[in-house]
Amino acid sequence: MAINKDTYLQLIESVKPNVTVVAVSKTQSVENILELYNLGQRHFGENYVQELTDKQQRLPKDILWHFIGHLQTNKVKFIAPFVHLIHSADSFKLITEINKQGQRNNRIIDILLQVHIAKEETKFGFDKTELHELLDADSQALRALKNVHTRGLMGMASFTPDKDLIRTEFHYLKQLFDTYAVNTQLETLSMGMSSDYLLAVEEGSNLVRIGSLIFGERRKA
Ligand SMILES: *Cc1c(COP(=O)(O)O)cnc(C)c1O
Numbered sequence: 001m002a003i004n005k006d007t008y009l010q011l012i013e014s015v016k017p018n019v020t021v022v023a024v025s026k027t028q029s030v031e032n033i034l035e036l037y038n039l040g041q042r043h044f045g046e047n048y049v050q051e052l053t054d055k056q057q058r059l060p061k062d063i064l065w066h067f068i069g070h071l072q073t074n075k076v077k078f079i080a081p082f083v084h085l086i087h088s089a090d091s092f093k094l095i096t097e098i099n100k101q102g103q104r105n106n107r108i109i110d111i112l113l114q115v116h117i118a119k120e121e122t123k124f125g126f127d128k129t130e131l132h133e134l135l136d137a138d139s140q141a142l143r144a145l146k147n148v149h150t151r152g153l154m155g156m157a158s159f160t161p162d163k164d165l166i167r168t169e170f171h172y173l174k175q176l177f178d179t180y181a182v183n184t185q186l187e188t189l190s191m192g193m194s195s196d197y198l199l200a201v202e203e204g205s206n207l208v209r210i211g212s213l214i215f216g217e218r219r220k221a
Pocket of ligand 1: 024026047068069156192194195209211213
């Protein structure tokens with residue numbers, strides 16, 4: 001199976017210059033990833049630690065790997081040496097572990113705080129109150145962790161055809177982002193996937209995570 005080259009080129013053209021496209025390559029073959037790499041794509045996103053470490057070893061070393069799936073604390077160590085950005089920092093315990101592994105690897109690991117914006121119970125992330133506890137100007141907990149750098153926020157809208165609801169959720173996340181952006185120097189707002197990235201960009205996203213639009217529908221795991 002090949003990638004949707006024309007769709008990809010149009011996508012890149014339509015969102016530039018302010019929006020980074022992360023190509024979500026979970027379940028995709030090394031060949032498909034290389035095909036996209038050869039078109040100039042460097043940001044790739046993966047959801048599973050084992051799959052990510054395998055691909056990282058087999059693919060060009062200048063790929064910037066984003067981790068976007070739910071991350072278990074005991075697996076941080078496997079991606080800590082090379083991961084470019086962890087989008088799914090969703091508990092303080094996890095962030096503490098990322099900091100520890102950052103120390104071990106002598107690097108500062110960039111993270112986004114995942115925020116729960118969807119109606120569904122199943123989506124991970126901080127709520128508004130928890131976010132405030134971490135990002136408030138007086139809060140020292142995050143700032144004390146010297147080997148993680150909080151770059152921004154990430155969120156996933158409800159899985160629904162209701163465009164108004166999706167827009168409302170993205171708008172809510174953008175407002176939270178703006179609330180803390182100045183004090184905490186947040187710069188990245190990761191929101192939008194294949195089905196809703198246009199809405200997300202309209203609502204202020206500057207990083208979209210696109211899988212099926214580029215690679216075609218994933219085979220179900
Ligand atoms: C799979 C996934 C995506 C990409 O989804 P598509 O609908 O294929 O674009 C984006 N973000 C996260 C967190 C994902 O798990």
